[in-house]
Amino acid sequence: xxxxxxxxxxxxxxxxxxxxxxxxxxxxxxxxxxxxxxxxxxxxxxxxxxxxxxxxxxxxxxxxxxxxxxxxxxxxxxxxxxxxxxxxxxxxxxxxxxxxxxxxxxxxxxxxxxxxxxxxxxxxxxxxxxxxxxxxxxxxxxxxxxxxxxxxxxxxxxxxxxxxxxxx
Numbered sequence: 001x002x003x004x005x006x007x008x009x010x011x012x013x014x015x016x017x018x019x020x021x022x023x024x025x026x027x028x029x030x031x032x033x034x035x036x037x038x039x040x041x042x043x044x045x046x047x048x049x050x051x052x053x054x055x056x057x058x059x060x061x062x063x064x065x066x067x068x069x070x071x072x073x074x075x076x077x078x079x080x081x082x083x084x085x086x087x088x089x090x091x092x093x094x095x096x097x098x099x100x101x102x103x104x105x106x107x108x109x110x111x112x113x114x115x116x117x118x119x120x121x122x123x124x125x126x127x128x129x130x131x132x133x134x135x136x137x138x139x140x141x142x143x144x145x146x147x148x149x150x151x152x153x154x155x156x157x158x159x160x161x162x163x164x165x166x167x168x
Contacts, residue, residue: 001027011071025160030080033115034070039155042067043094045103046161055145057127060138068139075129076114080121087164122151
């Protein structure tokens, strides 16, 4: 047996841009849109908030995702800040964890004018789609903040280097 210092599963042709994005990390958000059987959601950690009147939230969203189509159709979304307790839900909406019956069955939701709202999320915003633009392999979504609700932020869910973490 040979013991060596390299990571045994490290991709020898890893995308350096993806690895840089992973090292920047960020808070994990869940974007939801639509209603009834047409509701969709997507876990997004590539987000930023721009101040102003009105404020805006920007996100990189997969153009092939169900959320993208629903967001363009409805023009509205609920943007949730997730907590440590929501990590399995985040994985399910990212398509990384099986969710029999769909990820919306994993939690309680309240219908809003902008889409389903996760009742256990303490902070969320209602957002109106302003624009989308292709940026690399993603679409940059810019949405105006219609209203913002801020609650306790004791254990925010953070994504860094491919893993969910509690902030240190």
